[in-house]
Amino acid sequence: METSIPYLAQDPIFNVEKPFDTDVPVDHIPGARASNHRNDERDLKVYPITDPDEWDLDRHGFCFIRAKTGLNAEDALTRKKEVQKDYWYEIEAILHERFPQYSRIESYDCTVRKRDPDFPANIRLYTKVEQPARRPHSDCSPRGAHMNLQRAFPGQERFWEGKDFDILNVWRPLRGPSNDWPLAVCDWRTIDPSVDVRINDAIRRDRVDENAILHFSANHRWYFMKDQSVEDLIVFRNADSFGKRAQGFHCSVFNPESNGQPRESVEVRCVAFR
Known part of the structure; x- marks a missing residue:
């Protein structure tokens, strides 16, 4: 698929100022x-x-799982708060079966997206339903992983401080087969983290997160799942607590061959302890 990706430009300002963005x-x-x-x-x-x-999650930063889940599109879009816990339990059970190395898995975030028909031609701040993320990124840095847990599980630092854990995302379309603005994932083996990765402050309405963004390299190899169904789960690692494992840098990309309905998707973020 021929497309384009808006990498973060190498800018001299980053010699004196940390990258940041806000919604x-x-x-x-x-x-x-x-x-x-x-x-x-x-x-x-x-x-x-x-x-x-x-x-393979540990070699490439992402993997695929074929599994049925019970969350339907209408509930996800209109009743997310009421149904997300049941979906979390389903995702945790699927991950435990696939990855026995994890002793405990706790979900803490559920994001639902529905592409607005004018995205991205008319960029604006969306407040009700999140839009696809075009910038290639990982949702959190190793420091950001700890910040995520402090926010999600306040007062429980003793359960994760010094522990070996991963922050995983499980992503799928809400309706399929889906080809509209698919999620593209970059093979970790083609990324040089010392040169290609930039730590970024993500300023939100109620907090500051820390994630990671990619600079361009001709070595990068990007992949997507064509005709992705609701049973095709993409699992990727955002970060681990010690910063030593493969990360799943990702972004949504324009698919010039798609003529289907605007993409709707759901993703769960969870912490997986070893």
């Missing part, structure tokens, strides 16, 4: 900036997954 309006604040990012838009190929079984 909070700042136009009313004199001198405020929503971000210090510049785009480095690159035309490239994203390759279709031909054999889902060949991808």
